[in-house]
Amino acid sequence: MSATPPLPRxxxxxxxxxxxxxxxxxVCGLIVLAIGEDPIKALQVMINGAFVYPGSLGYTLYYTTxxxxxxxxxxxxxxxxxxxxxxxxxxxxxxxxxxLVGLFVAPYLPSxxxxxxxVGAAALFGAAWAFIPGYLQAKRDSHxxxxxxxxxxxxxxxxxxxxxxxxxxxxxxxxxxxEIAASSFLPTxxxxxxxxxxxxxxxxxxxxxxxxxxxMLVFYILIWKTRLGYNIRAVGKNQQAARYAGINVPRVIIxxxxxxxxxxxxxxxxxxxxxxxxxxxxxxxGYGFTGIAVALMGRNHPIGIFLASLxxxxxxxxGAELDFEFKSITREMxxxxxxxxxxxxxxLAHMFNPPLARFLAKVLPxxxxxxx
Amino acid sequence: MSDFWMQLLLTFxxxxxxxxxxxxxxxxxxxxxxxxxxxxSLEGKLxxxxxxxAAVASLTGSAWLGLFAAIAASMTMSMIxxxxxxxxxxxxxxxxxxxxxxxxxxxxxxxxxxFHRGGQTPSLFGxxxxxxxxxxxxxxxDAIPVFGTIYRELISGHSILTYIALLAVPMxxxxxxxxxxGLRLRAVGEVPEAVDSAGISVTWLRYRALLVGGALCGIAGxxxxxxxxxxxxxxxxxxxxxIALAAVIFGNxxxxxxxxxxxxxxxxxxxxxxxxxxxxxxxxEIPSELMxxxxxxxxxxxxxxxxxKPTPPAAIGQPYDK
Numbered sequence: 236m237s238a239t240p241p242l243p244r245x246x247x248x249x250x251x252x253x254x255x256x257x258x259x260x261x262v263c264g265l266i267v268l269a270i271g272e273d274p275i276k277a278l279q280v281m282i283n284g285a286f287v288y289p290g291s292l293g294y295t296l297y298y299t300t301x302x303x304x305x306x307x308x309x310x311x312x313x314x315x316x317x318x319x320x321x322x323x324x325x326x327x328x329x330x331x332x333x334x335l336v337g338l339f340v341a342p343y344l345p346s347x348x349x350x351x352x353x354v355g356a357a358a359l360f361g362a363a364w365a366f367i368p369g370y371l372q373a374k375r376d377s378h379x380x381x382x383x384x385x386x387x388x389x390x391x392x393x394x395x396x397x398x399x400x401x402x403x404x405x406x407x408x409x410x411x412x413x414e415i416a417a418s419s420f421l422p423t424x425x426x427x428x429x430x431x432x433x434x435x436x437x438x439x440x441x442x443x444x445x446x447x448x449x450x451m452l453v454f455y456i457l458i459w460k461t462r463l464g465y466n467i468r469a470v471g472k473n474q475q476a477a478r479y480a481g482i483n484v485p486r487v488i489i490x491x492x493x494x495x496x497x498x499x500x501x502x503x504x505x506x507x508x509x510x511x512x513x514x515x516x517x518x519x520x521g522y523g524f525t526g527i528a529v530a531l532m533g534r535n536h537p538i539g540i541f542l543a544s545l546x547x548x549x550x551x552x553x554g555a556e557l558d559f560e561f562k563s564i565t566r567e568m569x570x571x572x573x574x575x576x577x578x579x580x581x582x583l584a585h586m587f588n589p590p591l592a593r594f595l596a597k598v599l600p601x602x603x604x605x606x607x
Numbered sequence: 608m609s610d611f612w613m614q615l616l617l618t619f620x621x622x623x624x625x626x627x628x629x630x631x632x633x634x635x636x637x638x639x640x641x642x643x644x645x646x647x648s649l650e651g652k653l654x655x656x657x658x659x660x661a662a663v664a665s666l667t668g669s670a671w672l673g674l675f676a677a678i679a680a681s682m683t684m685s686m687i688x689x690x691x692x693x694x695x696x697x698x699x700x701x702x703x704x705x706x707x708x709x710x711x712x713x714x715x716x717x718x719x720x721x722f723h724r725g726g727q728t729p730s731l732f733g734x735x736x737x738x739x740x741x742x743x744x745x746x747x748x749d750a751i752p753v754f755g756t757i758y759r760e761l762i763s764g765h766s767i768l769t770y771i772a773l774l775a776v777p778m779x780x781x782x783x784x785x786x787x788x789g790l791r792l793r794a795v796g797e798v799p800e801a802v803d804s805a806g807i808s809v810t811w812l813r814y815r816a817l818l819v820g821g822a823l824c825g826i827a828g829x830x831x832x833x834x835x836x837x838x839x840x841x842x843x844x845x846x847x848x849x850i851a852l853a854a855v856i857f858g859n860x861x862x863x864x865x866x867x868x869x870x871x872x873x874x875x876x877x878x879x880x881x882x883x884x885x886x887x888x889x890x891x892e893i894p895s896e897l898m899x900x901x902x903x904x905x906x907x908x909x910x911x912x913x914x915x916k917p918t919p920p921a922a923i924g925q926p927y928d929k
Binding site: 266270271318320371375376377378380381382384385386388389392393395396400524527531562563564565567568569570571572573574575577578581582583584585586 | 645647687690691692695696697698700701702704705706707708709710711712713715716717719720723726846849852853856894896897899900903904906907910911912919
């Protein structure tokens with residue numbers, strides 16, 4: 236292994252992710268072929284469904300919003316070498332925070348106060364749900380992967396209990412809360428553009444997309460421009476060294492996890508404040524797990540996370556189109572693609588790296604050789 | 608026998624049924640994790656096994672063929688995990704997440720392609736299912752007061768796969784603690800360097816541990832869809848793989864203790880429907896969500912060191928670099 240030359244930076248950042256992505260799609264294409272359908276046609280249907288049909292781009296960006304939040308959540312923890320697999324539960328509980336404000340506080344407030352409060356509550360509840368596993372990891376050495384998995388299930392049980400019990404809409408049988416106050420609805424793009432007389436096709440895209448873009452900026456500044464971000468990265472690179480340098484490692488771990496949970500909780504702004512306008516069962520729908528794929532593909536950088544989120548947004552929206560066009564391929568195809576992407580760009584990250592590096596070292600005129 | 612005791616007996620009986628896939632998956636988890644490979648893909652392997660067992664049983668009419676196919680499919684998933692984490696030294700948790708997603712996707716896609724029933728498989732009848740088997744001497748023991756009832760209701764009358772699961776626990780214990788393979792497997796999860804320097808292949812040992820785990824998860828999957836249930840429905844593993852993982856931790860990575868955890872978790876599950884609407888003195892009715900969440904709460908408390916302290920294998924989660 237030591238004979239492997241280093242990969243050039245551009246290849247590491249652009250070429251390798253593309254190769255991994257291509258491998259994932261190739262395997263999925265073979266599976267589609269195996270069940271007797273045309274993979275090229277399936278891809279076309281997905282692209283049309285994601286970008287071409289009227290309103291489809293709005294839907295794609297609506298899904299993208301969710302993935303930006305959950306992707307940032309996983310990525311911030313990755314920077315501290317922590318695996319937060321609990322984005323699903325944190326987003327779920329974040330939705331509880333947003334809904335509680337929307338139900339009980341917002342009716343007495345104008346939008347300009349109600350919306351920031353509800354958004355803040357989503358982040359705060361998500362952060363609190365991640366704080367506990369973070370605390371247990373930092374202070375009691377409980378493995379974060381296991382505790383966050385357990386907390387996903389606990390969030391599920393808590394929400395079922397609340398939505399079928401104390402928070403259930405009076406007179407309703409299905410487990411969901413009453414509608415939140417209109418002052419806490421996030422304005423849709425359609426509505427906002429309508430104010431300026433611009434017509435936009437119908438889609439659920441709303442202000443939370445803007446919040447997501449803002450969150451990316453916050454993420455960038457936090458990780459690379461602040462002392463806390465430096466500490467997070469130092470803990471991620473080498474805990475011993477970080478402790479020796481005077482960094483309070485347990486504190487940094489707890490704060491990182493809380494921030495991570497906060498990002499995940501913000502996902503609820505899109506689903507609860509933007510679209511459903513009430514707390515419903517399982518609104519997280521696996522978006523938290525997709526965040527893992529997004530962070531891995533996006534290399535824990537906001538730009539990469541945005542591109543990966545866009546990809547997954549397109550996959551989700553285009554995948555829904557598969558249901559209409561095909562008899563035997565459905566949107567579950569997206570789960571498969573997602574699994575393959577995590578496998579190739581995450582678990583098998585080291586597979587294509589050495590051969591590619593050797594190949595490039597041979598092909599490219601060798602300024603690397605002179606260094607060696 | 609009074610009504611209460613009969614109810615309790617029936618709850619224990621249900622406990623064994625619910626705990627069967629947990630026991631098998633927990634043993635799978637122990638083999639894999641004792642060799643140093645984190646296995647959160649128990650869930651995905653269980654789901655894969657369940658689908659393949661039901662699909663093959665439905666196509667061939669044989670539950671046994673379904674079982675063998677489930678074992679093969681689940682072992683294949685294990686090999687993907689091994690290829691990524693042992694051969695290519697990938698992150699074991701990431702690989703596990705990938706396998707769980709792959710399983711969720713491919714079971715539904717193949718199910719729809721084969722059966723056109725929205726991801727379900729057709730209902731299984733006759734030989735395509737594992738049925739309850741009556742142990743010998745049930746009639747004879749009926750004459751004995753208490754024991755006869757216990758034998759008839761609790762010990763007899765389970766699927767063969769439940770008995771296999773019960774047997775898997777002492778077998779796992781025996782293999783891990785009384786064979787050369789088991790000794791080496793435990794060593795490779797603690798100090799892989801030592802095993803390597805003794806000239807034994809770390810890679811091959813870990814692959815074998817994963818293969819054993821895959822086989823056990825396959826049996827557990829077959830139990831879900833061809834014995835406990837009568838067909839495959841999407842996401843039918845419903846978190847059981849994660850509960851089994853909790854049982855592994857709760858059992859401190861030891862087979863017999865993990866069995867106890869599986870039975871405890873199974874009992875909580877089996878008791879839940881029976882306790883609905885029952886008012887307890889002082890505390891009143893227990894919400895069923897709390898009962899279902901109990902395994903997770905207990906595991907978190909354990910991990911936090913409030914009930915004993917778990918000691919995971921020392922080299923767990925680390926790819927071995929020569």
